Amino acid sequence: MYTTPIRKGRNPIEHQKRSSQGRRAMEELSELERVRREKMQAIREAGMPPFPHRTHRTHTTQQAIAAFEEAGEDEQIMVAIAGRLRSIRKMGKSTFAHVEDEHGKLQIYLRLDELDEDRMKLFNEYVDLGDFVQAEGTMMRTRSGEITLKIADFSMLAKAITPLPAIKEEVVDGETVVHHAFRDPEARYRQRYVDLAVNEEVREIFRSRARIVTAIREFLDERGFLEVETPILQPIYGGAAARPFTTHHNQLHQDLYLRISFELYLKRLLVGGFERVYEIGRDFRNEGVSYKHNPEFTQIEYYIAYADYNDVMELTEQMVGFIAQQTTGSSKIEYQGQRIDLSPPWKRIQLREALMEFADVDIQDHPTVDSLRKLMLERGHEPRQGSSRGQLIESLLVNYVEPKTIQPCFLYDYPRDISPLAKSKVGDPQTVERFEGFVAGFELCNAFTELNDPFDQEQRFLEMGRDYDVEDEECHPMDEDYLQALRYGLPPCGGFGMGVDRLVMLLTDQANIREVILYPHLRSRE
């Protein structure tokens, strides 16, 4: 919203002068901002710097309250707190306000008898909602019972030049009711700092998110997994079916892709001798956005040697149950009004059976694309031209089965042609050992017994349209180095990937992925 682009050829100092006097000149400021700038000047002239360098804080608001409660009502407890003013009630010769720091609020009480008259005037005339202040005094309890800091002195820590949205809170039967909130989603995402500053429940979502990521690490670290980091800038992208973002390295004259998954780099590490590895990081997919898709999103992938997709299923239900327990206190949660029990074991259904039950189709009766397409057309679907049999099956899964999967479940045994990195089932080359976990009507994770046969893998790549002849720009190149790695020997292994943002949605009861990403992608406003 407030950017000062530096133009080529302009002296930066000259530019700074111009920007401070230019567009945001006093006459163009809103009344609210003009008044605050004048107050800033006035407080400076009164000898109180509006942006001082040092803070004196002895207690957080919560520590101050705890100290008062421990010491007893008659004890004179001196504290100095720091935080942002979130409410002010002026009553002539006394003033009440709330100071908020990261973990709570404390009421402060300024009273002419206790405070120098000039100081009192300074507060009442020049201090605003949103300012950061430090305040020191003694703890007390008001007539209405609220633990309060009676102020002997205060000073400004950072003057707020732009006013925060006015939020009022009322406590009714122990519940906090918020009046006049800051709710416009666009404004909230574009100025997340304002959203966080005034909406405590938003801060809480991101605390939960941090706990969830910590719990993932705790679960895997305890089981001997090694956390690693692999390239985000990749010359050949792979590991998922998604369009990539492209970029370019100027000095190396090299086109690069932002990764769409970690898979191929992580499995190379198993070739190298690590047996259990994982990565938590960002993937980038150049596709549509929706309530469950952001162009960049956080993924957890792990690979475990000497294991197959059955082992991974067990680990998955244990992991998700553990994370829920650690972060919400229970493996039974409520999501968008539905009660969901994440405790293991989760229901397991073969994909074929699920389609029989929910879509009334036995895919074994339709071994060809044409046969399945004909059936879907009869049912009123219009599959996209050129869809493979596997893609048709996936479309049935997405439309009929996924919305029904409220309680957690695993669908397993997927079509080969949509799973080029998964190992075939013994005796059934058209089906692979792959599963997806579903909860609350959306896909949470995807996993399989990894394909470690270099000859089969090369064949799969060729079927996916990869080519050794990369002279054609349109042609997706063969990942020869990955095949080379497999030729050195990849131990039998299981692999797993899960969208962390979706897990956070589930565990914080949020219906939109943008609510769990601090800075979700939005179009620029020009």
Add this chain to the structure above:
RNA sequence: GCGCCGUUAGCUCAAUUGGCAGAGCAGGGGCCUUUUAAGCCCAAGGUUACAGGUUCGAUUCCUGUACGGCGCACCA
């Protein structure tokens, strides 16, 4: 990418078949020494997202643009 809906004061929202654009909170000036959605009095605050069109007259009707929300599509 397609469809539907939305955009009014710093924030949250009004505006009666098309007839001077309003309120609460915040902000400004007063009163008020235990308030807590503090209260009372006064004054102020707007290119109704943007650009066109229809009309004597448009926040309201039409077209387009931008951004957003929801749904669909896309998403090994």
